[in-house]
Amino acid sequence: MIHHLDSLRQGFEVDADVVIIGSGAGGAVAATNFAAAGLRTVLLEAGPQISAKDMTRDGPAFMARHYWEGGLRLLRGTGAWPTMSGRILGGSTVINSAIMFPLPDWVREDWAAADGLDALRGPELDAAYKRVFARTHTAPTPESVFGRRNVLTREILDHAGLKGAPLPRAVKGCEGTGDCLTGCAVGAKQSVDRSYLPGAVQDGAEVYTCAVVHKILMDGTRAVGVEGHIVDPDGHAKLARFTVRAPRVIVSAGTLHTPVILKRSGVTAGGRVGGTFLAHISSFAMGVMNHTVDPWIGATQGYGAFSDRVRGLKFESLWAPSALIGGQWGGVGPDMYEMLPDFKRALMIPIVYRAKVTGKVGIRLDGMPDAQLWVPNEEMWVVLSELKRVVDSMLDLGAEYVYTGVRGVPPKIRTKEQAMSLLSHDIQARDVTMTANHTFGSCRMSGRADRGVVDVNGKVYGTEGLWLMDASVFPSPSAVNPQATIMALADMNSRRIADLDLLATA
Amino acid sequence: MPWPFSIWIENVWHTGLRAAVEGLYPPDPGGAPDGVTTDLVARHLAYIRSLPPSHRFLLPLLFFGIELLPLALAPWSGRFSRRTPQARAALITSWREGRIFALRGLGDALRATLQMMYLSHPSVLRHMGEYKTVAYLDDKLDMPIHDSPDMPRVQESL
């Protein structure tokens, strides 16, 4: 059963066999397996459940209600860069683009070798990926929902010598509305609230929404439950307390919130909880073509390519609500008005790169995560040199100008000579407009207790009854969109705990 | 906080917000919707009220800073709102294009938050030519819906 705010205003106290904090990519998959195994399963989610009728294309309004910190969360460190995540039943899978990739072999091998995680080489993880892809209907984006933007992205990447392909996505009946970042009112996106949670509920899982966990209850080194508050998703007022007692506690609150909950509970793993933090860095080229593109039509992210020169670097098509795309692009006053008709002719190609970055996650005074990320200039130069390929290609194919949001290069790059400025080593990492929505590694998995927070099964070292199942456990960035790997790891590790067949077919 | 002080603070940041909207979204002879037709001040106030507590505090702080910072940086030129709308736009542009990281951040943040609200007004969407092929039945945002040459039109969402 799914419990909503109205029935929770007085708080609650329950016992269970397993309690899971967070209903996103990791938590929902784990809850589904526990419930299927017949365990009394409680799933706690800070945000509300939303349905098609709650969805709006008004980006700021949607984000204010359904993203953590209203979508305005910034990473400190080298720059002040936005990082977003969903505060909603289904977590960030409800507001993401549904792209699904397994971990590339070289990253998987890196995890296994560098961190002593040999078990990741086995067939169990392959079987988990297969189950996840089948359940989420993952398939390459059909051309019928490309729209002009994805078609043009393909032409631009082809022309740049980048061999791409339609992106594999977890969707069923996508209508190419380009609205993925504000949910999918069409009901096509197979976010975990659609692909997993109904099964969990059918198998008896109790799902509590608007339930914000404050800390894990520890009896010595043993986790015995959690406590927190029911919080109104609109006013954010704390309404009542709740307690769940369970001998198994799974934390799946995401890379930024999981370390906060652990630290508050006195679980620090010798300072390693939140002592590391990693993210893919990303930049973009926005081309304004000499013809209509109507970028708002077509699958949000339908086409992409891997770099043939830089390992771990990926190009993707993207559109988001214009209100979000247009935040930095252009000037003010009359300059801005002049630019409005350009939207119709625009398309955006972001680059996502597995850079060597460092970071950490602490706790702010208001209890929210305080994440810091440092990006070396050299790594940003790698991104910019690859970005130049896209910019050149856009210009060759008729772009009137290209905007990159990089300080120190012309705001409207009109010629290849001007594009050369992207290669300048005067550009500092903090000069680049960047977002970091793929975040990992705040509670790293390692084969060695002195190097990580959790072991290969997600169990927190030095504790009993406590596991982590979300992106926080990645030992290093995944190099591809992470959700499939988060789901597969959660699937494998929750099956192990629940004694389910690890090699079961989909 | 003693109440006259909190009223003063509210006055300052509301003035900063109004002044920024006048400066950055003046009437446009070319016909683009401006700050008045998009009801930018009232919508922004409502938006701030809808945010989580930390940002209900931070965004007013931004407008408070915008209003008073010019006074601190160049006392002879007065508060932000005392300048002409054109001078306000020029000041924000110079901050955004300048070398001082903190001022750049301030200018960018101001521009981004106002622009987000501006670009989510239906009259602006119409002016830009934005539309969708699938209607959201319960959406308060009045998004234009019509056929696309590239995509079959679907009437409505589930």
Ligand SMILES: Cc1cc2nc3c(=O)[nH]c(=O)nc-3n(C[C@H](O)[C@H](O)[C@H](O)COP(=O)(O)OP(=O)(O)OC[C@H]3O[C@@H](n4cnc5c(N)ncnc54)[C@H](O)[C@@H]3O)c2cc1C
């Ligand atoms: C805009 C955007 C687009 C993206 N696109 C893609 C994509 O196309 N493909 C891809 O692979 N990845 C994508 N990602 C990344 C992907 O969505 C995340 O990596 C993934 O969802 C993370 O899974 P998770 O389980 O770690 O956390 P989440 O999915 O974020 O789930 C964590 C859940 O825990 C809840 N929670 C947090 N704290 C508490 C608490 N104290 N009490 C109770 N509940 C709590 C949160 O509300 C949330 O529901 C995108 C991300 C964003 C922001």
Ligand code: SF4
């Ligand atoms: S593009 Fe539109 S229809 Fe397709 S999954 Fe995204 S939101 Fe749903």
